[in-house]
Amino acid sequence: MFTRLKRRLRINRQSVAMTIISGGMIFVFTVLLQYLCFNNAETLSSPWHYECKAGFCQKLPITSNVTIPQSLPVCQLFCGDSGTLWPKPTKHYSIDNLTVHLNPQNIQFSGIKSSTQTGNLLQRNIEKLKENIRRFGARKSQTAGSALVIDFVIESDDIFRNLETNENYILHLTQNKNGKVDATITAQNYFGARYGLETLSQLIVLDDLRDEIHIVKEVHIEDGPVFPYRGLLLDTARNFMDKASILRTITGMSMSKLNTFHWHITDTHSFPFFSKTWTKFSEYGAYSPQKVYTEADVQEILDFGLLNGVRVLPEFDAPAHVGNGWQWVGGDSVVCYNADPWSAYCVEPPCGQLNPISERMYEVLEGLYKDFVEDFRPDLFHMGGDEINTNCWNSSSSIQNWIKAHGLDPDEETYSNLWKNFQDRAYNLVTKANGGKEIPAILWTSDLTSEKNIDYLDPKKYIVQIWTSSDDATIKRLLDKNLRVIFSNYDALYLDCGFGAWVGEGNNWCSPYKGWQLIYENSPYHIIAQQKIADNKQKLVLGNNLSFS
Structure with a gap:
């Protein structure tokens, strides 16, 4: 059989040679060409491909005129101004x-x-x-x-x-x-x-x-980035979010080259941060024993942030936005805690503010700052400082007695001075916790950034995060005083706008809903130009910070 097969192959080769010699070259060439084309043709999964036309990938049939058919993902790499680069x-x-x-x-x-x-x-x-x-x-x-x-x-x-x-x-x-x-x-x-x-x-x-x-x-x-600060705030105190959710958030941030995870980790509602110095804070303040961020959790989140090029910026909001977790402290450290009716003492329930004349409060605060600095090793520290309600302090008999003993009046100026004294001492405690080296501190816009108080803020120490509207005169006032700013203007950068009211009925305070176009078009430089602020103040703008609370 093998001999017969070889004989047939010889006959076939001879036939081919005779065909070529006898002038059948065209036929053989055609067969060979079809063979080569068939074996080199791509096996494609679809009769359709995509071409970039007018900046968009359009679906078209694959015809003989198409030399290199493109899939949609490949087309998108090149189509438009910068393709898929983001x-x-x-x-x-x-x-x-x-x-x-x-x-x-x-x-x-x-x-x-x-x-x-x-x-x-x-x-x-x-x-x-x-x-x-x-x-x-x-x-x-x-x-x-x-x-x-x-x-x-x-x-x-x-x-x-x-x-x-x-x-x-x-x-x-x-x-x-x-x-x-x-x-x-x-x-x-x-x-x-x-x-x-x-x-x-x-x-x-x-x-x-x-x-x-x-x-x-x-x-x-x-x-390279236009702004050195590109952030996203996540509030895990009002609504606890597990570690996996935080890691997913950081992953998403890294894909868009955002570089700061602003972690609003404590508030009046809960205290899920585990303090090594004062272990009772999470015991009294967490929603449950399972809803606590341990030291190991914080370290894993910090390491994951570093891996993804994202700074983890802790916020300990004070002297307002405190309550749960402080019940055990004593020493009249917190005033108007759970006060009723809440609307007379704070902007949302439950109420609570640190008592600026309580030495016990400063003792505990020192230990908390020490834990925050040791755990997070921050280059920035967010001290909050928003939504102070003087009615809360005015309701405290110990504060009233202190005011009388110092021959002062319980008026706006006295309470502003109490607040400034608190902020001075708190900032010094953060510095002490950092081994005596000052850390730039971030504060929200508040009454401290009003015209009568703004000179208190030292531009070398403080950065101000703007959560007012983009047309607020506070923005010009801050830049005129050479304070560095981060934009979180609620008319564009609050991601939780447009939903049900947190307090009462209807929509929430920052409604209507903010679409992605509005968010992406929120340019700090454009805001500055609209307010006729000099271009040389642009260097004071650190960037934007999306907020989700």
Whole structure:
């Protein structure tokens, strides 16, 4: 049988040769061409593809005129002003309109040692990148395709962040002659390098026409943030949120290059923060023993924040917004706690304010600040300071007796001075907890930022977070006094607006609902221009802070 098969093959080869010799070249060439085309044709999952037209990816049939059909994810990489890059690079970017089949199992990095702090963090980020690519769900073998080699060029191994930290980066991506994709990320420090890696991740997609992972072939991006502070506030005191929810929030923030998780961790309603110095706070103040943030929880959230390039900024709001958790303290530390009717003593129930003349209160406050500083190691500390109600202090017999003993009148000026004295002592306690080194303190806009009190605020010590409307005259007053500001104006940046009222019926106080267009168009520089504030004050604007409470 084998002999007969060889004979047939010889006959076939002879026949082919005779055909070529006899002038049947065209037929053979046609057969060969069809063979080659058939074996090199792509197996696509759909008869449709997408083309970028007028800034949008449009669905079109794949015809013989289409040389390289594009899937929707690939089309979106290049379509529009900056494709899928988010946020849009601020300096320079150029993106080729071709992609390369990437082997997600062959992603390497160089230029740093994994034994360094920066190297370890970036290696963990690369592992996270690989895991995210696996979640794309490509069913084909993921061992084919080009390797990706990420080379980091970083000046400093310092991983401590502050408002002066340089977060710029340069990302250069190209396919070399050996077929590998080379990515070079140049930055001053870990934070810039991590943002470069975040941008790189946005250039990798699942090409679902081919069921392959693809990466853009040629890219050059020079990028850096406009503002040093880009935050999101989460209130976990009024409504407890578990650790997993906080980690998901930080993940989402990192994808948009937000860099500050503003953690409103205590309030009148609950005290879920575990204090090593005063363990009874969470015992008395948490909604339940399970709804407590332990020291281990805080450390995990801090580490996760660092991994994702996000500062964790604690807020201990005082002297108002306190109550639950303080029941055990004694020494007349808290006044008008759970006072009734609440509307006469505070803006929302339950009421409670620290007593500014109680020495026991300052003793306890010192221990709390010590715990906050030790646990969070902050470069900024949010001291709150909003919604003080003088009626609350006026209802306290001990405060009234103190005022009389000092020959003062129970008027607005006296209560303002009591508040200022509290703020001075509280700030000094934060400084003491930080080993004697001052930390920039953030305060909400309040009566302390009014025209009569604003000179009290030292621009070297305080940053003011604006939660009033964007047309409030307070904004100009703050900038005229050279105070640095963070915008959280409620007419654009409160994410909980437009829902049911917290107190009473109807909609809540910051209604109507704020759509995403309004939020994204909330430019601090535009607000300054509308208020006819000089351009040279722009340097005092640290950024925006979305609020969800």
